[in-house]
Amino acid sequence: MLRGRTPVAAARGGWLSLPEGTVCLEDSVTSPDYRGRGVAPAAWSQIAAAAAEDGYATMVTKVRRPTRPLVVLSRERLGDPLRVVDRCDETSAREEFVRLEASGWKGRAGTAIGSTDAHRRCFDETSAAFAEAGRLQLLALEGGGRTVAMQWNLLAADAIFCLKVAHDEELASCSPGAQLEVGAIEAFHRRTDINWIDSCTTPDNELINRLWPDWRRIASVVVARKSLVGRSALAGLRSAVALRDRRRRGASSRGVASRLPGRVD
Amino acid sequence: MRETHVWYALELGRRPRVRLPGGLELRRGGSSDGKLVESLPTGSARQVESRLAQGAELWLVVEGGRPPLRAGCSAGGHPWPPRAAAG
Numbered sequence: 001m002l003r004g005r006t007p008v009a010a011a012r013g014g015w016l017s018l019p020e021g022t023v024c025l026e027d028s029v030t031s032p033d034y035r036g037r038g039v040a041p042a043a044w045s046q047i048a049a050a051a052a053e054d055g056y057a058t059m060v061t062k063v064r065r066p067t068r069p070l071v072v073l074s075r076e077r078l079g080d081p082l083r084v085v086d087r088c089d090e091t092s093a094r095e096e097f098v099r100l101e102a103s104g105w106k107g108r109a110g111t112a113i114g115s116t117d118a119h120r121r122c123f124d125e126t127s128a129a130f131a132e133a134g135r136l137q138l139l140a141l142e143g144g145g146r147t148v149a150m151q152w153n154l155l156a157a158d159a160i161f162c163l164k165v166a167h168d169e170e171l172a173s174c175s176p177g178a179q180l181e182v183g184a185i186e187a188f189h190r191r192t193d194i195n196w197i198d199s200c201t202t203p204d205n206e207l208i209n210r211l212w213p214d215w216r217r218i219a220s221v222v223v224a225r226k227s228l229v230g231r232s233a234l235a236g237l238r239s240a241v242a243l244r245d246r247r248r249r250g251a252s253s254r255g256v257a258s259r260l261p262g263r264v265d
Numbered sequence: 266m267r268e269t270h271v272w273y274a275l276e277l278g279r280r281p282r283v284r285l286p287g288g289l290e291l292r293r294g295g296s297s298d299g300k301l302v303e304s305l306p307t308g309s310a311r312q313v314e315s316r317l318a319q320g321a322e323l324w325l326v327v328e329g330g331r332p333p334l335r336a337g338c339s340a341g342g343h344p345w346p347p348r349a350a351a352g
Binding site (some may be wrong): 022025027028029030031032033034037038039040041042043044045046047048049051052056057058059060061062063 | 270271272273274275276277278279280281282283284285286289291304305306307308324326331332333334335336
């Protein structure tokens, strides 16, 4: 915790004086074994309480975000400032999302929503139902009359689940998907009815790990019926999980799948 | 540096205190905690000693002999590279 001043590269001498009564929480590192248990928010809360007891009125902290190359792109190629809008109520926006996703690698691989009739129906019906319930979020990063990235999210209780993202591959070098993720964070902080977001990505997603500081722990629970079939299924599942874990450890020892992101929690 | 640094300020006042999960305890750290700090993904005993000598303040969450979290570090007389949390 910094009292009086804090290190900042752009400040004269590398240090920035803090206002009277202000402390700075410089950094925080959580052990990977404890991520997803709410350790960091609780610790920060108690550190803040200790600072308040010491007579401090404000705690500041600093986070970093990737520079936005699309800001430059918007001036040079799109002509307009980029903006993030929620087009959840527009049926045409859902069509646009499907087209955008199919125009990229998912379309070429045949894994886009529009590649399969059943998936397309599921997307349309889910979108319509959640939109009617006020629980659809369809974010679009736009500029110059062009949509460069979109994110299809569903809301449940006080959470947002980010299920699908698509971007214009012609602009891929400018990271439109990453820029929309940043916009989604800002949209999240503007809402008061939402307390958390699940990125729905793998734990080793480097982009998401750089953007979102917190993890949550997810567990799968299997309940077997008290029958021979149930017990057999459970035993088979245990063997499959053990085999999977052995394979992961093997991959880990070869340095393939064990790259834990260096991150702050 | 192709990054944007964003400052957040929290008015302390009377805020609800969030409890740590059972068995975990927050305490101030000292120069003898170098090994605990080194068991986390970043940070070194040498760095901790240096910052404590400069007037730093170190916080640790501990569970038995394990440190689930370290936070903080404080000012001194010597500039060092700027730090910022991702996100």
